[in-house]
Amino acid sequence: MSENIFEAKADIDLGTFSVLYRILARDIRVALRRQSDVTSVFFFFIIAASLFPLGSGSDPKLLNAMAPSVLWVTALLSCMLSLSRMFASDYIDGTLEQIMLSNQPIVLIVLMKVLSHWALSGLPLVFVAPLIGLQFNLSGAQLQILALSLLMGTLALSLIGSIGAALTLGIRGTGVLIAILVLPLYIPILVFGAGAVNAVSIGMNPSGALSLLGAVLAMALLFAPLASAAALKIALE
Amino acid sequence: MLRVGQNSMHMLGKNSMQIYEKGLLTSRNVLAADNLTSVRGERLLFEKLNFELSNGTVLYLQGANGTGKTTLLRAICGLSKPYEGSVNWCGENINLLAEDYCKHVLYIGHLPGIKEDLTALENLQFSLALSGTKFNFTRATEVLKMLGLAKGLNLPTRMLSQGQKRRVALARLWLQDMPLWVLDEPFTALDINATNLLKQKIESFANEGGIVVMTTHQEVTMNVPKFEQLRLDA
Numbered sequence: 490m491s492e493n494i495f496e497a498k499a500d501i502d503l504g505t506f507s508v509l510y511r512i513l514a515r516d517i518r519v520a521l522r523r524q525s526d527v528t529s530v531f532f533f534f535i536i537a538a539s540l541f542p543l544g545s546g547s548d549p550k551l552l553n554a555m556a557p558s559v560l561w562v563t564a565l566l567s568c569m570l571s572l573s574r575m576f577a578s579d580y581i582d583g584t585l586e587q588i589m590l591s592n593q594p595i596v597l598i599v600l601m602k603v604l605s606h607w608a609l610s611g612l613p614l615v616f617v618a619p620l621i622g623l624q625f626n627l628s629g630a631q632l633q634i635l636a637l638s639l640l641m642g643t644l645a646l647s648l649i650g651s652i653g654a655a656l657t658l659g660i661r662g663t664g665v666l667i668a669i670l671v672l673p674l675y676i677p678i679l680v681f682g683a684g685a686v687n688a689v690s691i692g693m694n695p696s697g698a699l700s701l702l703g704a705v706l707a708m709a710l711l712f713a714p715l716a717s718a719a720a721l722k723i724a725l726e
Numbered sequence: 727m728l729r730v731g732q733n734s735m736h737m738l739g740k741n742s743m744q745i746y747e748k749g750l751l752t753s754r755n756v757l758a759a760d761n762l763t764s765v766r767g768e769r770l771l772f773e774k775l776n777f778e779l780s781n782g783t784v785l786y787l788q789g790a791n792g793t794g795k796t797t798l799l800r801a802i803c804g805l806s807k808p809y810e811g812s813v814n815w816c817g818e819n820i821n822l823l824a825e826d827y828c829k830h831v832l833y834i835g836h837l838p839g840i841k842e843d844l845t846a847l848e849n850l851q852f853s854l855a856l857s858g859t860k861f862n863f864t865r866a867t868e869v870l871k872m873l874g875l876a877k878g879l880n881l882p883t884r885m886l887s888q889g890q891k892r893r894v895a896l897a898r899l900w901l902q903d904m905p906l907w908v909l910d911e912p913f914t915a916l917d918i919n920a921t922n923l924l925k926q927k928i929e930s931f932a933n934e935g936g937i938v939v940m941t942t943h944q945e946v947t948m949n950v951p952k953f954e955q956l957r958l959d960a
Contacts, residue, residue, distance in 0.1 A: 511855035515844070522843040522882070583837025586805060591856040592829040726806040 508593050509601050516605035519578075526574060530610045531617070534567040538621045549626040556625035557635070557686035561679055564614050564639055568646040569671065571610045573663045575602060575654040576721065589725055599721065600714040603651045611643025631689045638695075638702060642682040645706040648713035649674045655720035677705050754816075755830070755905050756780050757802070757937055761811035764797050771797055772958050774811070781905075781935040782951035784928065786942070789958035795941040796836065798958065799910050802939055803833045815906075829857070832904040834912060838895040842884035846870055846894045849883060850901065859902050869900040873920060889915040896920075899927055907931065909940040 520527050541559045542552055579585040579602075588598055618639050619632040627635065653671035657663040685698035762775040771794030779785055787795045800806040802813055804820045804827060812819045820827045840849040847870070851861045870879060873893040878886050883894060892915045899907065907928075913921050925946065928938055932950035 508855050508858055511852060515841070515848070515852045518848070519841055519843050578841075581837075582841060583835055583839035584841060586833070586835055586837065587839045587853060587856055589805060590803060590828045590831060590833055592825050592858050593856070594825060 505593055505597070508591070509597055512588075512598055512601040513605050513608075516602060517608065520605070520609050526571065527609045527613075530567050530571045531613050533570060534563055534614050535617060535621065537566070538563045538618075539624060542624045552625045553627060553631075553690065556622060556627050556631075557683040557690070559625070560618055560622060560635060561639075561642070561683040561686075564611075564618065564643060565646060565675055565679055567614065568611055568643055569650060569668060569675075571606065572650040572654045572667050572671070573657070575606050575651055576658050576724075577654075577663075580658050580724070585721065586725060589722065595718045595721070596714045599651065599655075599718045603647050603714065603717070606651070607644050607647035611639075611647050614643060615639045627686075628689075631686055634689045634695050634699075635686050638682040638685045638699060641699070641702050641706050642678050645678050645702070645709045646675060648706075648709035649678075651717040652713055652720060655717040655724060658721065658724040678702065681705065753905070754781060755935075755937060756814075756816055757906060757939070758814045758817075759802070759811065760814055762798070762801065762808050762813065763810035764794055764801060764806075765809040766794070766797060777954075777956065779937050779939070779954070780952075781937065782932050784932050784938045784940070784948055784950045784953050786940060786946070786948075786953065786955045787958060788941075788955060793958040795958055796910055799833070799835070799908050799939065799941065803831055803908050804828070805833075830904050831906050831908060832857075832898060832902055833908045833910075834895055834898065835910045838891050840883050840891060840894055843882055845880055846875055846883055846886070846897070847879060849894055850897055853898050854901060857902055857904070862901075866897070866901060869897050870894070872900075873897055873923065889917060889920070892916060893920055896924060899924075899931070905936055907936060907938045907940070909938065911941055911943070913942050913944050913946075 538560055541555070545551060545555070576585060579588065589595060591598060615636055619627075619636050622632045622635055650667070650671050652674075653667040654663075656670060657666050660666065681698045681702040685695040685702065688695040688698055756778060758778040759775050763773045764771045775798070777785070787798065789795050797806065801808045804813070804824075807821065812821070814820065815823060815827050815830065839853065840846075841852070844852070847863070847866055850866050850870075854861045854866075867879065870876070870893075873896070875886075875890060875893055875897075878890060883891055886894070896912060912924060916924065921944075925948065928940075929949050932938055932948070932952075
């Protein structure tokens with residue numbers, strides 16, 4: 490199967506964009522060959538979020554009130570679960586050294602790695618969260634804003650998380666350390682993300698919270714790859 | 727099998743001659759270490775190291791384990807910054823050249839730099855993409871076959887032996903055209919056949935004007951324009 494794909498793409502022009510595309514495509518291909526890594530994050534989110542309605546009784550008002558925070562916190566935790574894997578396998582098998590010696594800007598390559606992490610861990614949550622939201626008696630408008638806030642928020646989570654992943658590279662037992670490093674930085678994303686859904690719940694306009702979430706995302710897009718690239722260089726020395 | 731290998735070698739030799747005529751190797755390149763000092767923790771590995779390598783030179787680093795051979799290679803690639811001094815490429819500090827320098831270096835380290843979930847070809851395609859080299863499917867298959875990997879082409883590299891993984895990593899030497907090779911123990915885990923192929927490849931590369939810096943614990947004699955040895959001892 491893979492052979493045909495190669496024959497079709499054998500001779501390509503390798504500008505910056507094709508190199509970056511290759512990096513993204515390779516990460517996704519590796520992840521698809523090792524599906525357990527991706528699916529575990531996905532199912533953690535579904536199961537953890539589904540436990541709350543089961544544990545808190547059948548009061549629809551209560552469920553509706555706690556839905557934004559529960560869904561956002563579980564999304565945040567499941568994104569964090571997979572952070573330590575963002576650069577670790579590349580570091581262990583030596584691919585990261587080769588990436589550092591690429592003739593493309595390292596910042597852009599890091600950005601691609603973050604995007605592939607997001608596509609595999611954050612993006613699926615955006616699609617499944619509205620379904621889980623139904624268990625919490627969320628209205629259509631709330632579900633829309635939930636999906637939109639997660640779309641922006643999970644990308645920001647991956648971006649900021651990449652700094653933690655890069656800083657803890659090569660250290661044993663990184664899970665808790667990453668959490669301590671990035672959770673404080675995740676707070677604004679959680680506040681504005683859940684805040685946007687909460688705003689809809691009480692009949693307010695969510696655009697304020699969403700704009701602030703967008704601002705956090707823009708900042709993260711600008712600075713996180715720079716910081717991660719610098720941290721990766723240090724990790725490889 | 728040996729015959730196939732020799733045939734392909736001949737053909738690939740011609741191909742690399744073409745590269746030589748139009749490519750990077752025609753230009754005059756100089757790799758120089760200027761007062762290079764490296765420290766690991768509290769320990770001084772090497773101090774005030776100076777050398778200058780021009781086209782056609784193979785520098786063979788010797789020294790016991792832990793004397794800083796790998797550190798020196800990594801400093802030459804720009805992966806780690808030396809404690810003092812600088813590495814210069816054609817007169818310019820490699821730290822300032824950054825990505826422009828990476829275009830010229832092919833580094834194969836201890837770690838093979840291949841993904842175990844991908845096949846040999848997929849791995850090569852990615853390695854080549856990182857350096858912006860076009861991936862030619864037929865040529866890559868040819869090189870892998872010549873290196874004795876004909877049977878494992880469509881297997882994830884996880885299934886390959888240590889020596890075979892090494893060959894996948896080394897296949898890049900036949901597919902990329904960089905003027906400087908930095909090789910850390912390239913002969914490790916290779917059998918006699920592959921060792922000979924690699925040796926011939928290094929020789930023909932140096933004869934075409936390439937520069938090679940390598941470490942190895944094996945005794946090698948090379949038929950190259952300039953063969954230099956450097957002993958790193960504490």
